[in-house]
Amino acid sequence: MTGVADAVAQYLDHVRAERGLAANTVAAYRRDLARYTGFLADRGVTDLDDVTPVDVTEFVRHLSATQARSSVARQVVSVRTLHRFAAAEGLAPGNPAVDVSPPKLTQRLPKALTVDEVTRMLDAPDRDDVVGLRDAALLELLYGTGARVSEVCGLDVDEVSTALADRDAGLLLRGKGGKERMVPLGSYAATAVEAYLVRARPALAAAAARHDPALLLNQRGRRLSRQSAWAVLQQAARAAGLTVEVSPHSLRHSFATHLLDGGADLRAVQELLGHASVATTQIYTLVTIEHLREVHAAAHPRAR
CATH class of the missing domain: 1.10.150 (DNA polymerase; domain 1)
Incomplete structure (x- = not known):
């Protein structure tokens, strides 16, 4: 036994x-x-x-x-x-849990920001300030690539420099379980990152006794944590005057929703997000359908 x-x-x-x-x-x-x-x-x-x-x-x-x-x-x-x-493995004669199912979960739609709300958030950091340049690079990368906060915080300078040198190659992201994927690096994100690397990162790096390869640094010259990145998101949301709740995934959700609203293929969005199954990505189609319902109800003379 x-x-x-x-x-x-x-x-x-x-x-x-x-x-x-x-x-x-x-x-x-x-x-x-x-x-x-x-x-x-x-x-x-x-x-x-x-x-x-x-x-x-x-x-x-x-x-x-x-x-x-x-x-x-x-x-x-x-x-x-x-x-x-x-x-x-033959450790037990049978499976007593085979007929026990987990409770059904209420489907929660991801909260996506509007394009205007995202734009206001991205414009919120002071790009004449060292920390503001870093925050702008963080926000532009999150929305421009659809990356998770942990993926962006995990980036090193060398990885991003490679993507900046060869924009056609894209940016390498490491997701859950160490899975890797390449995503395009858009011009806005590239510009924000280049400005940060030239005008801000050297000053932040000078605060640390040892060199840290991380792209995004805190004011002690060490890698920016996920918790600090979340605080940057919330600060930008407040500065932008947003009244909706902003989570660490808000820009990722918005990235996916705006792509689908613009006619992107679901499979392409799945690859960009790094989802193992397209079923995970399909929840964003529900968001866009809900948006269409709202537009229909507001604009069509016989929708009410």
Whole structure:
């Protein structure tokens, strides 16, 4: 018989070494399965063979009483993949979680800004100021490439210099799980980055004792963090007079929505965003359809 804790350890080794999942993803699996192992132990279940569908169902019910649906759904997926792995590896005679489904999530449409709102945000930083030049480069890269905040903060000077030298080659981004993709570097983003590199980055870099290869630096001369980048977004939104909520993904959502509004192919947008499945990208089509409904309702004489 295999203990639940032993099976979890083997599964985590599997997803880390053989499937090559990112460290943050593996850490999330570890937390979820530690909670599951503890729940089973409280029920007196420590061996994998003794886990029943009732145990799994009760775990889901236990989570649902105190946690959001999205959190419950993620943990159910962790439990299902653990048991599927255990059954496939012969660690257990069957899969007690096979018929247990995660709760259905309410579909939340991504919040996209209008083109005017984005423009006001991009114009907000003071481009006569060192920090303002950096903030402008950050914002232009986020909207111009559709990159995640973490992807832009993870860029090094050498990578961007290569893209600036050969604009046709594009900019290399490293996404979730270390997956790489090339995206076009538009003229506005290129101009903002070049201005930052020439007029601002040397001054920021001088504050650090050691050279940091990062493109975007904070005022201590170190790599700009995701949290600081989020603060830049919020500051720009306030300066632009925006009353809508702005999140770290706001410019990425706007990038995708504006492309589709302009007639871009869904598959092309999928590649630009780095989505593994086109189904993830399709949510943006719902945003554009909602926009069309609003336009229709406001403009058509028989729409009301």
